[in-house]
Amino acid sequence: MSIAVENFVKAIYKNGKRDNNDTKPGNIAKELGISNAAATDMAKKLATKDLLHYQKYQELKLTDKGTKMALNVVRKHRLWEALLFKLFDLSLHDIHREAELLEHQTSDLLANKISEYLGNPKFDPHGDPIPNADGEITTTDSSIALSNTKEGKTYIISRLMSDDKEFFDFCAQNGLKYGNSVLVSKQFSKNKMTQISIHNNTILLNEDFTSIIYVNEQD
């Protein structure tokens, strides 16, 4: 399948997991940087290929076939991220950017080789789960957003859900990295801000960031 189609089903999959589940053409168009008209066109076309269900003015819903395709692309993306992260000294943002291209030119055979080489990892360097070769995510995710944590508790960073360079730069500078531990020292619920302690530094984060940094309670 073409790059455009792969990116389209991937965008629906990702938006379905995020946002307010808004998978109408306009939202997908924004995600992909194309016009609304192009998104509607593509949606109609993919409906005829049984990749999604299309009804005028409604949300786009992936079929099983469409979901499988999306997860296959996501798998390749995250495997590339894991490999590039292991081999090269590149920022999370750069790694994401490269994986965004490589994911579409990767055979299932190569994806399996990468996975095997890495010891069949379950998570990529952002903490996002890597679907298996059958397009299944077998891990259960009990992590919560930093915005929902309790004062005084210590947590382990489990996911950095973004692809924004500034966010990653900020994280890198402040030790906000997959697997590191943070103490939530204060929740300013009125202002939707969270104060954390990490590496003996105190940082005040606003909701833009605390809603995309996911953590697990320490066992």
Next chain:
Amino acid sequence: MSIAVENFVKAIYKNGKRDNNDTKPGNIAKELGISNAAATDMAKKLATKDLLHYQKYQELKLTDKGTKMALNVVRKHRLWEALLFKLFDLSLHDIHREAELLEHQTSDLLANKISEYLGNPKFDPHGDPIPNADGEITTTDSSIALSNTKEGKTYIISRLMSDDKEFFDFCAQNGLKYGNSVLVSKQFSKNKMTQISIHNNTILLNEDFTSIIYVNEQD
């Protein structure tokens, strides 16, 4: 630049090095599996972009800019081959096939990282030279085709110039591998066949193979 354009200049570059230097549209078309008409069209278009010189019914000649683009793609191809060969247990043919796709989705930054990781190798697993970041091939190639070797001498395999699966399978089965040594036991010049000794086996090769297996004299 698009994948089609990258493949087009690459095909001209490769055909220019090979064959009887035939870089007319028809030959490029055959290489790429497209129609002659499509090749002529593309040639005209690329001439306006200063990637090649086009004159009706003449050979296509890359400009400096076109050569640079071709070498940049070749560099990425060969770096991928070297990396995949090092990391994964894949046949030379599989590696070639994957690299053929990945080469077009690789930033210069990533190419440099791969090169650095591998210790800036000068050759890929086929023995083909890897252009440097400036698109220069700095190694001098003194290797000769097996068909031009002398009876009784021992040589080191330096290049396997092909992308054919059957050829690679044959090579793999018989120890014909970059760096291995072979004794040329007999040249049947009339029949254009060459008898070699490798790993205590005697093999008779015809010109199809001896013209694409390159070797160096042992020092």
Next chain:
DNA sequence: AAAAATATTTAAGCTCACTTAAAAATATTT
């Protein structure tokens, strides 16, 4: 509930990278 704002769809049109078929030029054979 009506008006205004926003989103979606339709329609027409564009570029890229191809195709096939026919015309024109070049290469090869006799």
Next chain:
DNA sequence: AAATATTTTTAAGTGAGCTTAAATATTTTT
């Protein structure tokens, strides 16, 4: 050197994946 075969070019047309502009439907605001 003429006849034949092969290549190259031109011409017309296609589908994918976009665009913008206008029409239509939905959502939000008042």
